Amino acid sequence: MTTTSRSQLPPRYDAASVEPGIYDRWLAAEAFTPAPEAPAGAERFVITQPPPNVTGALHLGHALTAYVEDMLVRYHRMRGDDTLWLPGVDHAGIAAQFVLDRIIAEEGETRASLGRERYLERMWQFINATRDTIGQQHRRLGASLDWSRLRFTMDEGSARAVRVAFKRLWDAGLAYRGEALVNWCPRCRTTISDLENIKHEEAGTLWTIRYHLARPDGSSDPDAWISVATTRPETLFGDTAVAVHPADERYAKLVGREAVLPFLGRRLPIVADDHVEREFGTGAVKITPAHDFDDYELAKRHGLPMISVLDEDARLNEQTGEFAGLDRYDARTQVVERLREMGDLEREDPHQLVIGRCDRCGTVVEPRLSVQWFVRVKPLADRALASVREGRTRIIPGHYEKVFAHWMENIHDWAVGRQLWWGHRIPAWYCPDEHITVSDAGDGPDACADCGRSAAELTQETDIFDTWFSSGLWPFSTLGWPEETPDLRRFYPTQVMETAYEILFFWVARMMMLGLFLTDVEPFQTVYLHGIVRDPMGSKMSKTKGNVVDPLEMIEDIGADALRVALVSGNAPGVDQRLTDSKLTGGRNFTNKIWNAARFVLGARPDPMAEPTGDDSLAERWIRARLAATIERATRQLDALDLAGYSATIHEFAWSDYCDWYLEMAKVELRRDDASDGERARVWRRTTRVLGDLLRLAHPLLPFMSEAIWQSLAEADPRATRGEGLLICATWPEGVNPAESEVAAERDMSAIRDLIRAVRDQRTVSGSPAGAWLPLHVVPAGDAERRVLGEGARYLEALARVRPLDLDAAAMDRPASVGTTSLGTFWIGADGAAAQAAGARATARQAELREQVDRLRALVSNEAFIARAPAAVVERERARLGELESQLAAVGEDAG
């Protein structure tokens, strides 16, 4: 007596209640922490995680990052690799200050009013309060990070690494201090890097201004002038020359003469330089070396003086006479107005120009001449480039290697200093004689390295490092570098670096450069870049647009695994994706499907549970063949970092093979009246065993759900989980070559499934009631087919809803219209309708076959094909032709 009560089934999946409990179990088991010693013979798998900014909340980009990395980590952990995924947080210098400045502004304070020390205290307070939120959110995502190794780019380990790294650069002559033009944000009041200076095309004005020529006595000639075009008249106070193209005949006579600067009367040489565009504006350009990158370069070529006319707030300074103290834009208005009054404003034209704005605050960036710390990157970049070119570091997708190369070839020295407070202070000390001492000691140098003056007489540089300097050391600083720690030896270099393509240059390139220089080895073997998650319209998500999707809300809604499926499926590396409702629903539906399949299997446990008896059925041999193929495929895809492919493989096996066919066939066998308790036990045990392997395979994709089901499965049938306690720590299914009987089962079952489909199709077109049982007659194509039909009969009957079965019908009884499959010809029903419909289908099928046969015949009789194509391909085509011909023959004689 077999009973299955519905009340035994696990309840509907409830993410909110299931997932935290599961995560806590993993934590309790210390499942994320590598064993104290690397298992003997184990391969290493270490992921370099991009540490999220300490100030932020996770967005979908972080979620995707976490999912990709977590999937790889879970897979490798199950493989038994020595696996580490180390969590961290970035102090995000400029971004953090931006946020804190706003907060203290509400409290009526400013950076200046607090002072450096109190400001930093306040920052630590703020950071300590927000630091955990990122971690909590990662837990909700299911990220199996080794929390015991949590790091922060402002912790003592990072600080030490930063000092040592900089000292080594200095000692190697790769760090220097010098005057140069840098990008300055007047609002953040700091230098920013080229990458943080975001170019925008904006509408502006091009003013044409007359610079009168100087007469021999130095006075301004009211009747002779050279007209220059500029978009920034307010910077004219810093002009030190006027430039024209050397081959420009209009100005040839003027080269060597001087012009007179309006307002100030300074005399400006007129120089020739081939960087001047003759066609643009008037062909003459005013040269303002301290406020324009082009002019700066030109001035260096011509030995021109450089005069700064703006202060750090971008107000005009004392060099500007009566205009001193004006904001740059007010000054612009006034300068233009005054020039107009003087009659020296020749033209005013609308003009599209490219303006750089601060990535953080959007303020127009000002080129500013100042003394700065730089890292000479050319030699570092060459090495990084060689690593990629020579394949020691691989970038996925591959075309980013070209993008990387292009950037590395045109890289400029890196201005590493920031005039901020929140960050690592540059470990350079100055003595009264301006000697520079760089020290990696925590408490600074004992004395000036040049003149030996005592530490008391030295003052430390007040600038701090660009945030990316410390994150550039991340892969090894987090493992203890510069100490030769056990972790460093064991987990460095890392295997995979995964991040959004947006920060390839910001971060990946810098880790490559610094890693190679400091550790002499590529910090990671593979760089995996993912794309941006966009809204359904394809727009980038941003707070200002209000189209941001909060991953945590999504998880509340559909569960963390469903979100993971949605984000990871059907998305190639490096390609942006639009996150649509339909995609999210798809993820939700898939997790629901798996959960319900498990509910069925667990609820179908026969009672009483007997010892299994009997040989494996066709369905059982078939699903094992499918499972073997799936293991092989999924493993290969994960090894190749093809996560979308892996997801599709799991989806297909779980849904199409396991649920749609295998479980349906298992139901047939479980519910057969003539099945013994032993046979039922066997059938059920096969379903649990395959489920067990499916859960293992799906674990990286559905960590929470697979673990939850695994726990129930272990209770219901410990043999299915082979006694392994937590799925996260269980072993990855081993690939095996399917037995011969299983290979045969795959072929045979495919034939049975074709027949079931063909019969179902005919039922549909003939309009027979869905529930009606119709008789089925099959004329087997041969003895082998007869045997297959016998084995598949029970599935055929139940799944195609045909009864009684006549599986050895005589050819002579065939009606005029039949269907055909590789097993033979068939017809259903006794009435004309089905036969009629069958006829229509048969004719269509026949036409299809004819076309294919014709095409193949042409192909295999093509001498060029036979001569040049590989023998295996020719053989395959011939075999296929043979099969199609016999099928055509089977229908041909009746329908034709």
Next chain:
RNA sequence: GGGCGGCUAGCUCAGCUGGUUAGAGCACUUGCUUGACAUGCAAGAGGUCACUGGUUCGAGUCCAGUGUCGCCCACCA
């Protein structure tokens, strides 16, 4: 100005080193309250793979060019 991508079913996208009849999900049509799941089941329709030319026995896939959309980099003030 330089560089890099995309263009494949109505929509969103997969298609690895060229080799069966180009796939998936969603949407669509038809039929199903099937003892896991209607967040589901079954069957079906839907594509000159942007265009032109080339290489090849064979091209969505390789090459050249064109169009178009997008991204990155850049020193026409």
